[in-house]
Amino acid sequence: MTDTVLKVVNLTVKIPTRQGVLRPVDKLSLEIAKGKILGVVGESGAGKSMTGNAVIGLLDPPAHISGGEIWLNGKRIDTLTREPMRAVRGKQIGMVFQDPLTSLNPLLPIGDQLTETMLEHLDISASEAEKRAIAALEEVGIPGAAERIKSYPHEFSGGMRQRVVIALALCAEPSLVVADEPTTALDVSVQAQIIALLKRLCAERGTAIMLITHDMGVIAETADDVAVMYAGRMAELGPVRDVLTRPTHPYTQGLMASTPLAAKGGKRLNQIPGAMPRLTELPAGCAFHPRCPIAKDKCRADPAPTLGAGDGRAACWFAGEAGP
Amino acid sequence: MLAFAIRRAFQSLIVLLVVGLVAFSMFNFVGDPIDSMLGQERTGADIERLRTQLGLDQPFPVQYYRFLESAVQGNFGISYRLGRPVSKIIAERLPATLELAMVSAVLAIVFGVALGVFTAIRRNGWAANTVMTLSLIGVSLPTFLIGILLIYLFAVELGWLPSFGRGDVVDLGWWRTGFLTQSGLKALVLPAITLGLYQMTLIMRLVRSEMLEVLRQDYIRFARARGLRDRSVYFRHALKNTLVPVITVTGMQLGSIIAFAIITETVFQWPGVGLLFINAIRFVDIPVMAAYLMLISVMFVIINFIVDMLYFAIDPRLRVDRTGSAQK
Ligand SMILES: Nc1ncnc2c1ncn2[C@@H]1O[C@H](COP(=O)(O)OP(=O)(O)OP(=O)(O)O)[C@@H](O)[C@H]1O
Ligand SMILES: [Mg+2]
Numbered sequence: 001m002t003d004t005v006l007k008v009v010n011l012t013v014k015i016p017t018r019q020g021v022l023r024p025v026d027k028l029s030l031e032i033a034k035g036k037i038l039g040v041v042g043e044s045g046a047g048k049s050m051t052g053n054a055v056i057g058l059l060d061p062p063a064h065i066s067g068g069e070i071w072l073n074g075k076r077i078d079t080l081t082r083e084p085m086r087a088v089r090g091k092q093i094g095m096v097f098q099d100p101l102t103s104l105n106p107l108l109p110i111g112d113q114l115t116e117t118m119l120e121h122l123d124i125s126a127s128e129a130e131k132r133a134i135a136a137l138e139e140v141g142i143p144g145a146a147e148r149i150k151s152y153p154h155e156f157s158g159g160m161r162q163r164v165v166i167a168l169a170l171c172a173e174p175s176l177v178v179a180d181e182p183t184t185a186l187d188v189s190v191q192a193q194i195i196a197l198l199k200r201l202c203a204e205r206g207t208a209i210m211l212i213t214h215d216m217g218v219i220a221e222t223a224d225d226v227a228v229m230y231a232g233r234m235a236e237l238g239p240v241r242d243v244l245t246r247p248t249h250p251y252t253q254g255l256m257a258s259t260p261l262a263a264k265g266g267k268r269l270n271q272i273p274g275a276m277p278r279l280t281e282l283p284a285g286c287a288f289h290p291r292c293p294i295a296k297d298k299c300r301a302d303p304a305p306t307l308g309a310g311d312g313r314a315a316c317w318f319a320g321e322a323g324p
Numbered sequence: 325m326l327a328f329a330i331r332r333a334f335q336s337l338i339v340l341l342v343v344g345l346v347a348f349s350m351f352n353f354v355g356d357p358i359d360s361m362l363g364q365e366r367t368g369a370d371i372e373r374l375r376t377q378l379g380l381d382q383p384f385p386v387q388y389y390r391f392l393e394s395a396v397q398g399n400f401g402i403s404y405r406l407g408r409p410v411s412k413i414i415a416e417r418l419p420a421t422l423e424l425a426m427v428s429a430v431l432a433i434v435f436g437v438a439l440g441v442f443t444a445i446r447r448n449g450w451a452a453n454t455v456m457t458l459s460l461i462g463v464s465l466p467t468f469l470i471g472i473l474l475i476y477l478f479a480v481e482l483g484w485l486p487s488f489g490r491g492d493v494v495d496l497g498w499w500r501t502g503f504l505t506q507s508g509l510k511a512l513v514l515p516a517i518t519l520g521l522y523q524m525t526l527i528m529r530l531v532r533s534e535m536l537e538v539l540r541q542d543y544i545r546f547a548r549a550r551g552l553r554d555r556s557v558y559f560r561h562a563l564k565n566t567l568v569p570v571i572t573v574t575g576m577q578l579g580s581i582i583a584f585a586i587i588t589e590t591v592f593q594w595p596g597v598g599l600l601f602i603n604a605i606r607f608v609d610i611p612v613m614a615a616y617l618m619l620i621s622v623m624f625v626i627i628n629f630i631v632d633m634l635y636f637a638i639d640p641r642l643r644v645d646r647t648g649s650a651q652k
Contacts, residue, residue: 056549058545058548058549086548086551086552086553087551088551089548089549089550089551090549090550090551090552091551094549094550095546095549095550097542097545097546097549099542102541102542102543103542103543103546104543104546105543105547105561105565106543106565106639106640106641107564107565107638107639107640108560108561108564116552116556116560117550117551117552120550120551120552120553120556121551152640152641154640154641165546168546168550169550172551
C-alpha cells in the first residue's frame with residue numbers, strides 16, 4: 001500500500017470548445033509503485049500527453065481536470081492550488097519532454113539551470129548546489145562536467161542535451177518522473193542510451209517513471225506495466241509481459257499484430273483498419289467499435305466498461321474473445 | 325566578434341560619408357552661399373575674393389574633402405543667421421536636447437518594458453486590456469497633439485507645470501543642466517512625456533508580443549515543470565529571451581527620439597538643437613542645417629553600433645566565432 005507513488009482514479013480532463021466539450025482523458029485510472037516503470041502507449045491523440053500534463057498540473061487552458069483524483073505518495077494533488085502545486089513540480093515530480101533542443105533556456109548556462117532548480121526545492125547553499133550540479137552532470141554522463149556547467153545548451157548535441165534534461169528532472173530527487181516521449185526527437189543511435197540512463201538512475205533512487213512512448217520495443221524492454229490508451233480511455237492495463245504476449249483487448253491485439261515485435265515469428269504485419277476517431281466525432285457506444293473485428297450490438301449501444309486500477313485488464317465487453 | 329565589430333564600423337563610416345555628401349550638397353544646391361553672405365550691396369571683386377576664400381573655386385571632390393576634414397574637427401563654419409561658429413551654437417544647444425531625449429528614453433524603456441511584461445502576463449485581465457486600449461491612442465495621436473493636450477491640461481487648466489522653456493539651468497562650464505533646479509525638473513516633465521509616449525507604447529507592444537511568443541516556448545514549460553516560481557519564469561527566463569528584438573527596436577527608437585525632438589522642442593519652445601534646426605530651415609541657414617544632419621546621423625550610427633554589440637552580450641549563440649564553432 002505505502003509504496004504506491006502515483007495513483008490516478010477516474011481522471012477526466014475536459015476541453016470546452018465551440019464543437020462542444022471534448023474529453024481527451026476520460027475516467028482514466030492507473031497506479032505506479034515505487035521504482036516501477038509504467039509505459040503509456042496509444043495512437044497519436046489518444047490523450048497520453050494530456051494525462052501526463054494533468055499529473056504535473058500543467059494543463060494548458062482551456063483544458064482542465066473536471067473529475068477524478070490524483071494521489072502522490074498518499075497525498076491528493078489534483079485539488080492543490082497554484083502555489084503548493086508549483087512546489088510539488090520539480091520537487092516530487094520531475095518531467096522530461098520530447099524535444100531536448102527546445103527544453104533548455106538558450107540564454108542560461110546549463111549549470112545555472114541546474115542550480116536554480118535545486119535552490120528552489122532543496123535547503124542548500126549556492127556552493128553546495130554547484131557541487132551537486134557537477135555531480136548530477138557526471139551522473140548522466142556529461143564528460144568534463146566541472147567545466148561544462150558553464151556551457152550553454154547550443155554547445156551540446158541533442159543526446160547530450162536530453163541527458164542534461166534528465167539531470168534537471170532528477171536533481172531535486174523526485175519520487176516520480178513523467179517522461180513524455182523522451183527519445184522521439186533523438187537519433188536512433190542514442191535513443192537506447194537515453195532510455196537505459198533514465199532507467200538506471202530511477203532504479204538507483206527508487207523513482208517511479210511514467211514513460212509515454214510510441215515505441216513498443218522500449219516498452220517491452222523497460223516497462224513493468226503498460227497502459228494502452230484509446231481515444232482518451234484506458235483500453236488495457238497490466239503487466240508488460242501479459243499485455244504484450246497475451247493482449248485481451250481487441251485494440252491491443254491489433255496494435256501488437258501491427259508492430260514488428262509480435263511479428264518475429266514470420267507473421268505478416270497487420271494494420272488495424274481505419275483511424276482513431278477525432279474527439280469531436282466519437283461514435284456512440286465503445287469508441288473502438290467501428291474498427292473492432294469482434295464488435296457486437298452491445299458495443300454500438302453501450303460505452304465500454306470503465307477500467308478501475310485494480311480490475312481486470314481490458315475495457316472491453318468481450319475481452320479475450322478474439323484470441324491473440 | 326572583433327571581425328564583426330570592424331565590419332560594422334566600416335559600414336557606419338560609409339553611412340556617414342553619404343550623409344556628409346548630402347549635407348555638403350546643400351551648400352551648392354540650396355541657395356548660393358555667396359548670396360547669403362554678402363547681401364545686396366556687393367561688387368564683382370568681393371564675390372571673387374569670397375569664392376577663393378571659401379574655396380568655392382576648387383573642384384567638387386576637393387571641396388567635399390575639405391568639408392569633411394573640417395567636419396571631423398567639429399568645424400562647420402559660421403551660421404548665416406547668427407554670425408557665430410556653428411559648433412559653438414550646437415554645443416550650447418545640445419545639452420538641452422540630450423537631457424530631454426535621455427529622460428524620454430528612460431521613461432519609454434522603463435514603462436514600456438514593465439507594461440509590456442504586465443500586459444503579456446495578465447493577458448486577459450481588465451487592467452491589461454485597458455492599458456492595451458490606451459496604448460492605441462498613444463500610437464495613433466500625433467506628437468504635437470499630445471503635447472498641446474498636455475499643455476492644455478497641466479499648464480493651462482491645472483497650472484501645475486510650465487508650458488514652455490527649460491526653467492532655470494545650472495552652468496557646469498561645458499554643460500548647462502536643468503537637472504539641478506526644481507524649475508528645470510518641472511519644465512522637463514511635459515516635453516519628456518510628449519517625446520517618449522510614442523516610443524513607450526511601441527516598446528510596450530513589442531515586449532508584449534515577444535513575451536507572448538516566448539511564453540509559448542518549451543523551455544518556459546520546462547521551467548514551470550521544474551517548479552520555478554512565476555517571478556523567475558517571467559523575468560529570468562522569459563524576459564531575457566525577448567531582449568534581442570526589443571533592443572533592436574529600442575535602439576532605433578532612441579535614435580528617432582532625438583530626431584523627433586524637433587517637434588516636441590517646437591511645441592514646448594525647448595531651447596535644444598531641434599528648435600535650432602527648425603529656425604535654421606526658416607532662414608535657410610545651411611551650415612547649421614548641415615551640422616545638425618551630421619550630428620543626428622553620427623548619433624544614429626553610434627546607437628546602432630552599441631545595439632549590435634549588445635546582441636553579443638545577451639545571446640551566447642552569437643558569441644561563437646566561426647573557427648570555434650567548427651570544432652564543436
Ligand atoms: N486546445 C485543444 N482544443 C481541442 N482539442 C485539443 C486541444 N488540445 C489537445 N486537444 C486534443 O486532445 C487530444 C489528446 O492530445 P494528447 O496531446 O494528449 O495526445 P497524445 O496521446 O499525447 O498524442 P501524441 O502521441 O501525438 O503526442 C488530441 O486528440 C488533441 O487533438
Ligand atoms: Mg503527446
